[in-house]
Amino acid sequence: MQTITKQLLTASTLLMAIACGTGNNNLDKKKAELKQLKETHAKTAEDISKLEKEIMRLDPNAVPVEKPKLVVLTTLATAPFTHYIDLQGKIDAENISYVTPRGMGGQVKAIFVKQGDPVGKGKLLLKLDxxxxxxxxxxxxxxxxxxxxxxxxxxxxxxxxxxxxxxxxxxxxxxxxxxxxxxxxxxxxxxTNVYAEVSGIADEVNIKVGETFTGSPLNGIRIVNTSTLKTVAQVPENYLDRVKVGNLMQVTLPDIGKTYNTKVSVSGKLIDPNSRSFYVEGKMPSDKNISPNQIAKVRIEDYTVPDAITIPVNTLQNDEKGKFVLVAVNENGKMRARKRTVTTGELYGEMLEIHNGLKGGDVLITEGYQSLYDGQLITVSATGQ
CATH class of the missing domain: 1.10.287 (Helix Hairpins)
Incomplete structure (x- = not known):
């Protein structure tokens, strides 16, 4: 026990020296020393545990009673897990018509429509000289x-x-x-009579009496057919192989507090060199509350598993051997913390998918795990399901 105590004191001294920046060693050397200290500490803790057990068998009163640490537990179970790509998009119209003259155009003598007016096909819009x-x-x-x-x-x-x-x-x-x-x-x-070729809403009327009408988008009339709308968004290029036509798309319009479920109807394959993204769209249902250019929150489902094991991402820890979590295990009537090496999958929100290392029924330590070591005695504060 005296030797082990000296080892712990030596390890603590070295850790303090590293933390305080003593010495002139470079960063790589310090990392190597830290790694060695952690390995020594883990080995020392294991030796202590073994010696305590041996001493307890020989003299139950020789080792002080171990005080358990208070933790919160959650029993894991398989459940559907879905990963979404969260984007910002907007509502757009599939049919947008810019009014043009049948001839060369001419000077406007009268205008029979104003911005926002409903327009039927064949309605007289302008009278030219x-x-x-x-x-x-x-x-x-x-x-x-x-x-x-x-x-x-x-x-x-x-x-x-x-x-x-x-x-x-x-x-x-x-x-x-x-x-x-x-x-x-x-x-x-x-x-000289300019008529509407489609039905819709006069979204823009940028022409005045006396001006020359040629059908230019900057100096004319735009009609938007609101009966067929779509949601458009730009997706980062790293999702190019995961977003395809038919993927489920959830569209939320914050302005009206409504959410619509649709599917990706168009998935572009051309990457925009400026934004490093590609274009997607999904058809929207007919709804009088939806208007072109509304801001939309878009979620595209790109990955789903029907029976996944998931954990809060903050419970995942790392050491020199890789990623691990701490689970509660009943050993001889006592609850102890045990390290469990895991292989991770997708992350969405605060939940992380686990591919290997955990199964349904395992009890995960979700609070109080930060300073636990493998084999430490624990007691339950509350159990989540």
């Missing part, structure tokens, strides 16, 4: 009437066997050309 075209139509109609008059005169002469057939055909062609010109101009006149 048509004064020049109307003048052209009047001129073309005059030319058509003149061509028809000449053709009628030529027809009358032909009926009297006067004139040639070429003259009659030429007169008829002039009438046809004049009629086509009137028809073209009338079609151009209709182009």
């Amino acid at each position: 048509d004064a020049v075209i109307r003048q052209q139509i009047e001129t073309a109609k005059t030319q058509l009437a003149y061509a028809k008059n000449l053709y009628q005169r030529q027809q009358n002469l032909w009926d009297q066997n006067i004139g040639t057939e070429v003259q009659l055909i030429t007169a008829k062609n002039n009438v046809d050309q004049a009629e086509r010109q009137v028809s073209i101009l009338n079609e151009q006149l209709t182009m």
Whole structure:
């Protein structure tokens, strides 16, 4: 016992020297010394335990009664475990239409819609300047009437066997050309009326009377069809092989306090060089409370196990041999702490999946484990299930 006590005092002295930064040894040497001290300490604690047991057998009164440490225990059981990728996204519309003129556009004379108005397909939105075209139509109609008059005169002469057939055909062609010109101009006149090609909401109206309308997105009208909406988000590139079409997606809209379950309908394969992420989207159900550009909290399910063992991540510890936890084991009617080496899996939130080392029914020490050593006597404060 005296030798062991000296070893403990020597180990404690070396630990204090390292902690205080004494000496001029480099970092690697200090790490090596610390590792050796931990191994010595573990071996010493084990020797103490063995000697105490031997002494207890020879003289039960020679060793003082060991005082148990108060801990909190939780009995482990298998349960479903799911890992999610938490993202921030937004609501977007699948059908967005920018209104454009059928012709070259023109100066706006009247606007029949304002931002936020519901718009039905075929609704008149803008009236463009048509004064020049109307003048052209009047001129073309005059030319058509003149061509028809000449053709009628030529027809009358032909009926009297006067004139040639070429003259009659030429007169008829002039009438046809004049009629086509009137028809073209009338079609151009209709182009001064700008109609909605889709139904939806006039999301943007960035044009004013007197301005020239060409259909530019920066100077025009945008119609959003809110009947088909989707959630879009950017996923970090390290999840590229784990996010695929069909993955479950949970979308929460904080503004309205609603959560929707959908699936990934599009998963991009192109990495954005600036954000190092790729694009995903999921279709949203029809709901009047959902609007384009709403902020969405997105959770994509990328990993699930139906019967996993999970532990609070803060109970995981490390030593020179690897990762371990402390469990409570009943030995000869006494509860003792025992180290259990584990292999970890996925982490989500505060729960860590354990692949190997633990099983259902094991009793995990969830509080008071910080200063426990392997084999230490423990007593229960409370038992969690």
